[in-house]
Amino acid sequence: MRYSLAVAAVAVAAAAALHLFMLGSAFAGALREDCTSDWSVASRIVSEQNLTTVEQLAAEAKQTLGGSIVRSSLCRKNGSYTYQLLIRERGGGLKRARVDARRPFR
Structure with missing residues (x-):
């Protein structure tokens, strides 16, 4: 159970990081x-x-x-x-x- 929670937490963190990266890239592109x-x-x-x-x-x-x-x-x-x-x-x-x-x- 702990293993699956840890995997889920890592997946959520990775998805959040990817979302922030994409948002930052879009913002930088708009300013370029x-x-x-x-x-x-x-x-x-x-x-x-x-x-x-x-x-x-x-x-x-x-x-x-x-x-x-x-x-x-x-x-x-x-x-x-x-x-x-x-x-x-x-x-x-x-x-x-x-x-x-x-x-x-x-």
């Missing part, structure tokens, strides 16, 4: 942000989702931030798209910026 710098992939997404193009973004960055884009990545989190940018300022310094991919700099 997917980014790509591969513009053969990103350009298709930009077109399909009617996002601001990198060319438009570069022109706006120059006017709004006073610098030029050195590197850009398209990111998606919870269905929203953003650009992660590395911008070279007029003085030569670098700064990071994140802007909405539909309406940047607004």
